[in-house]
Amino acid sequence: MHRIEEILRKQIGLDATSIGSSVIERTSRLRMKQCGLKDAEEYDRLLAESPEELSTLVEAIVVTETWFMRGREAFAAFADLAINDWLPRNPKAEMRVLSLPCSSGEEPYSMVMALLDAGMPADRFTVDAVDISANALARAGNAIYGKNSFRVKHLEFRDKYFVQVEDGYALSPDIQRHVTFHRDNLLREGYKSGVRYDFIFCRNLLIYFDRVTQSAALNKIRTMLAPDGVLFVGPAEMPIVTDYGFANANISHAFASRMLETRSQRSEVRSSKSDLRLPGSDFDLPAVASLEMDRAVSPLIIARRLADAGQLADAEMLCRKHLETDDTCAEGYYLLGLVKDAANDPEAINYYRKAIYLEPNHYEALVHAALWLEKNGDVTRADAFKRRVERVRPKHQVES
Numbered sequence: 404m405h406r407i408e409e410i411l412r413k414q415i416g417l418d419a420t421s422i423g424s425s426v427i428e429r430t431s432r433l434r435m436k437q438c439g440l441k442d443a444e445e446y447d448r449l450l451a452e453s454p455e456e457l458s459t460l461v462e463a464i465v466v467t468e469t470w471f472m473r474g475r476e477a478f479a480a481f482a483d484l485a486i487n488d489w490l491p492r493n494p495k496a497e498m499r500v501l502s503l504p505c506s507s508g509e510e511p512y513s514m515v516m517a518l519l520d521a522g523m524p525a526d527r528f529t530v531d532a533v534d535i536s537a538n539a540l541a542r543a544g545n546a547i548y549g550k551n552s553f554r555v556k557h558l559e560f561r562d563k564y565f566v567q568v569e570d571g572y573a574l575s576p577d578i579q580r581h582v583t584f585h586r587d588n589l590l591r592e593g594y595k596s597g598v599r600y601d602f603i604f605c606r607n608l609l610i611y612f613d614r615v616t617q618s619a620a621l622n623k624i625r626t627m628l629a630p631d632g633v634l635f636v637g638p639a640e641m642p643i644v645t646d647y648g649f650a651n652a653n654i655s656h657a658f659a660s661r662m663l664e665t666r667s668q669r670s671e672v673r674s675s676k677s678d679l680r681l682p683g684s685d686f687d688l689p690a691v692a693s694l695e696m697d698r699a700v701s702p703l704i705i706a707r708r709l710a711d712a713g714q715l716a717d718a719e720m721l722c723r724k725h726l727e728t729d730d731t732c733a734e735g736y737y738l739l740g741l742v743k744d745a746a747n748d749p750e751a752i753n754y755y756r757k758a759i760y761l762e763p764n765h766y767e768a769l770v771h772a773a774l775w776l777e778k779n780g781d782v783t784r785a786d787a788f789k790r791r792v793e794r795v796r797p798k799h800q801v802e803s
């Protein structure tokens with residue numbers, strides 16, 4: 404399976420630890436079965452000879468999870484910058500915007516809605532949207548969305564720009580017409596847009612890459628961004644881009660940055676980052692946002708907050724990255740178990756067990772393992788864990 408991980412790393416930059424080797428193994432074995440192959444070496448050969456099979460495997464592996472107005476502060480900041488900064492400086496030009504990766508279209512369509520709501524003239528901007536997944540792009544072109552695409556609390560935009568149809572909500576053609584979708588791979592040799600974009604959203608892609616691939620991806624993004632352009636990334640990705648040489652634009656909870664011009668500007672920003680400290684302790688998304696520049700904060704704290712904010716895929720990714728550097732961290736396995744549990748994934752119990760193996764008195768892991776087993780009908784084992792819970796229960800809880 405190591406060969407397949409290497410192929411995926413080379414083709415799409417995927418760092419196997421980000422989604423877990425077991426996911427890659429399961430998916431590859433399923434594909435082998437569907438192709439009627441028993442031997443992993445035969446499947447390697449097929450992947451090398453057949454671009455179609457490679458593309459099918461990539462489709463099955465990529466995480467295309469997304470939703471409308473994901474990280475709504477980014478869309479508010481983007482629209483505000485467009486109207487109050489870009490428009491006055493460019494009274495005649497057309498504003499160019501890129502969403503890469505765009506997945507099934509929720510992100511670029513959210514950009515259009517945000518711009519129009521903020522008063523951007525409809526004939527003054529265009530949005531390009533790029534993704535490697537043909538399936539996701541087909542959903543974007545169809546532009547009919549189910550409830551998973553509407554996860555944010557405030558849904559006024561749905562009432563305004565969608566009509567309910569039999570299988571979901573159909574997006575207005577007035578929004579759709581602003582977006583042009585392309586299928587491409589950011590890491591493909593020779594991939595370049597030929598356009599300098601005023602705004603680029605590259606959110607929740609870099610987290611799937613290793614360090615070298617992150618730099619290669621950012622090299623490309625830098626060449627596509629206008630000199631005074633703004634780059635938006637995902638919450639867990641801000642340290643990656645500031646390390647690379649972008650400067651945080653310091654827009655609250657938006658994860659926006661601009662490219663620094665010179666090497667000395669870059670090192671100035673790097674040295675000032677060590678002054679930042681962990682802010683307040685409320686477990687909501689804004690708290691996650693305010694952690695964005697502090698590399699000293701444990702990825703597990705950020706992961707926990709992302710999990711609490713319902714961003715399970717991002718939380719899982721950070722746990723895995725953390726475990727990659729410390730595979731004896733019980734807390735990391737426990738948190739991964741919680742994330743899996745929240746997603747109703749049966750792997751949850753294995754991670755709780757691993758946490759307990761590493762730290763036999765890990766109280767929360769014991770409690771959650773007992774609850775999981777009980778929920779899944781294994782009363783005998785659940786009782787055994789409950790007895791252990793009783794033995795290690797913190798004293799103040801026994802007394803209260």
Ligand SMILES: C[S@@+](CC[C@H](N)C(=O)[O-])C[C@H]1O[C@@H](n2cnc3c(N)ncnc32)[C@H](O)[C@@H]1O
Pocket residue numbers: 414415416465466467468469470473503504505506507510533534535536539587588589590605606607608637
């Ligand atoms: C989690 S989605 C992010 C979508 C959106 N930006 C968001 O934040 O909601 C990640 C997307 O990256 C795409 N992707 C993965 N590797 C890619 C590559 N090398 N080039 C282009 N797209 C890629 C996947 O197909 C998937 O749709």
